Amino acid sequence: MEREYETYKAAVDEALLTLPLLAGAEQVELEAPTRAPAEGSVPLPLASAMRYSLTLPGKRLRPVLLLAGYHLLAEDWQTAMPYALALEMIHAYSLIHDDLPALDNDDLRRGKPTNHRVFGENTAILAGDALYSLAFETMLHDALTAPRPDRALAAIAEIARRAGVRGMIAGQTLDVKLEGKPPNAELVHYIHRHKTADLITAPVVAGLTLAGANQAQREAGEAYGQALGLAFQIVDDLLDLSGDVQVMGKQAGMDAQRGKMTWPAVFGEAEARAQAGRLVAQAVSATAIFGETAAFLRRLAEDTLTRVS
Amino acid sequence: MEREYETYKAAVDEALLTLPLLAGAEQVELEAPTRAPAEGSVPLPLASAMRYSLTLPGKRLRPVLLLAGYHLLAEDWQTAMPYALALEMIHAYSLIHDDLPALDNDDLRRGKPTNHRVFGENTAILAGDALYSLAFETMLHDALTAPRPDRALAAIAEIARRAGVRGMIAGQTLDVKLEGKPPNAELVHYIHRHKTADLITAPVVAGLTLAGANQAQREAGEAYGQALGLAFQIVDDLLDLSGDVQVMGKQAGMDAQRGKMTWPAVFGEAEARAQAGRLVAQAVSATAIFGETAAFLRRLAEDTLTRVS
Numbered sequence: 001m002e003r004e005y006e007t008y009k010a011a012v013d014e015a016l017l018t019l020p021l022l023a024g025a026e027q028v029e030l031e032a033p034t035r036a037p038a039e040g041s042v043p044l045p046l047a048s049a050m051r052y053s054l055t056l057p058g059k060r061l062r063p064v065l066l067l068a069g070y071h072l073l074a075e076d077w078q079t080a081m082p083y084a085l086a087l088e089m090i091h092a093y094s095l096i097h098d099d100l101p102a103l104d105n106d107d108l109r110r111g112k113p114t115n116h117r118v119f120g121e122n123t124a125i126l127a128g129d130a131l132y133s134l135a136f137e138t139m140l141h142d143a144l145t146a147p148r149p150d151r152a153l154a155a156i157a158e159i160a161r162r163a164g165v166r167g168m169i170a171g172q173t174l175d176v177k178l179e180g181k182p183p184n185a186e187l188v189h190y191i192h193r194h195k196t197a198d199l200i201t202a203p204v205v206a207g208l209t210l211a212g213a214n215q216a217q218r219e220a221g222e223a224y225g226q227a228l229g230l231a232f233q234i235v236d237d238l239l240d241l242s243g244d245v246q247v248m249g250k251q252a253g254m255d256a257q258r259g260k261m262t263w264p265a266v267f268g269e270a271e272a273r274a275q276a277g278r279l280v281a282q283a284v285s286a287t288a289i290f291g292e293t294a295a296f297l298r299r300l301a302e303d304t305l306t307r308v309s
Numbered sequence: 310m311e312r313e314y315e316t317y318k319a320a321v322d323e324a325l326l327t328l329p330l331l332a333g334a335e336q337v338e339l340e341a342p343t344r345a346p347a348e349g350s351v352p353l354p355l356a357s358a359m360r361y362s363l364t365l366p367g368k369r370l371r372p373v374l375l376l377a378g379y380h381l382l383a384e385d386w387q388t389a390m391p392y393a394l395a396l397e398m399i400h401a402y403s404l405i406h407d408d409l410p411a412l413d414n415d416d417l418r419r420g421k422p423t424n425h426r427v428f429g430e431n432t433a434i435l436a437g438d439a440l441y442s443l444a445f446e447t448m449l450h451d452a453l454t455a456p457r458p459d460r461a462l463a464a465i466a467e468i469a470r471r472a473g474v475r476g477m478i479a480g481q482t483l484d485v486k487l488e489g490k491p492p493n494a495e496l497v498h499y500i501h502r503h504k505t506a507d508l509i510t511a512p513v514v515a516g517l518t519l520a521g522a523n524q525a526q527r528e529a530g531e532a533y534g535q536a537l538g539l540a541f542q543i544v545d546d547l548l549d550l551s552g553d554v555q556v557m558g559k560q561a562g563m564d565a566q567r568g569k570m571t572w573p574a575v576f577g578e579a580e581a582r583a584q585a586g587r588l589v590a591q592a593v594s595a596t597a598i599f600g601e602t603a604a605f606l607r608r609l610a611e612d613t614l615t616r617v618s
Contacts, residue, residue, distance in 0.1 A: 132438065160446045
């Protein structure tokens, strides 16, 4: 991993590990307390379940993209951290709910047992809800004292919309409900764009928005995020075809087993690989407007392909 | 139902039934589309599941409280509608998740089959997520063009906090995780305050905040909401002891069957009834600061008791 990615990621990991609201929830705790929790604290076992999924080792791609997007236009990228953390919380919530028995029924995530396997289904459902909630609480808390509340508000609205009912949840629904249906280019494009690309686009655009981007810059960020996000999911589909559990941190070959509508299932493996390459090129060229400052985002996009090369 | 309540409720019901995003989802639809949904629309069956739970007949207590709270200080209460709708969306999401087999495993809600009984567990989980999301999307969309974005932001933050990890979800977690545990006054107080009273307090305080309340007014709204909310849940516990399915729209006697920590289980039925009465008196006296304008909120609190008298 390159130095700039590592700098952002280390800051994100540090902030995730030291979230004041989840302090004292480091151990896996399955039981509720026998006395009322302190007001303003998050009760066990909820805090423990939230912390478990939020601090599993991961790439932190979405928070890194938010910080990098902000950093394109402003130096003090650390001030965007609440929004970066919110993106990782939303990602973690979506994985917890996605892994539930009623959805993908996964036992393994990021190399560890899934949330419901450790904490039970009831706590896992609530921990997902809680992480989604905490994402908004974290951003809104920052926005209340932000120097530019208008920018904060616009960034939160962008994130809410992309995570929401016309974004990630829409994609997630069709991903689940179209299992076993005949492969269809239009549908797989819809699923991947919303299930994955929307939550990769949101941090880039929100980061830019927080830093005061103009419309052309926001549109460039959107074009970058959509292309990168789609490439990222195609690569993920390809890895599921050929990858192993060690590399992926989750079981491979599951897409086919579940009858998921994947990119290679629709277009074939070779064409999927070629399309991922073209999408990365699109992502790279979308950043031209930012000049040399965007070198990091260009390398990040190019590195997406090396996962399957 | 009195005239003023009916006025607010009719406006809420009308707005819920005509939500543009859920237009075309009036029928129960279980299947995903065979073509990609239009961009910016909510796909089936998600929209259908969201609309099903959101438009089941209900008291609309939380949105009514938001509009009435706003109306204490400003005339144009219709402008607060996006926040009122958001409260009903949050309430509906919490009921869908609460009813799931892994949580309360309820078959009946508001006199109709629960969401997962109609749409299946996977869609129900996502529909809950989606309604929570739509609540924020709805409020943030309004806030972006609000005449006083500072007030909008403060109101959204208030709602997020009370619905969140130190509010409703905290109470919900202990409600579920303490099933079968010995009745305990401190714990039942914590559960009821957060599981129920927080989402009854949030609309009152948020409505006041949107209308420009000062701190003393917000604190009075909070005192009113907490007392009313607690009384409301105690009455609900009492109804579960004695009520029938026709009146409640859900199965009665379930709390005891599940070993829920209820107010009558801790304090006895007579004392619970007496405490509900005292809490209503507290709620009523908290509104003194608003003078005659708060007559509606006082009657609303008093009517809570007639459900079990």
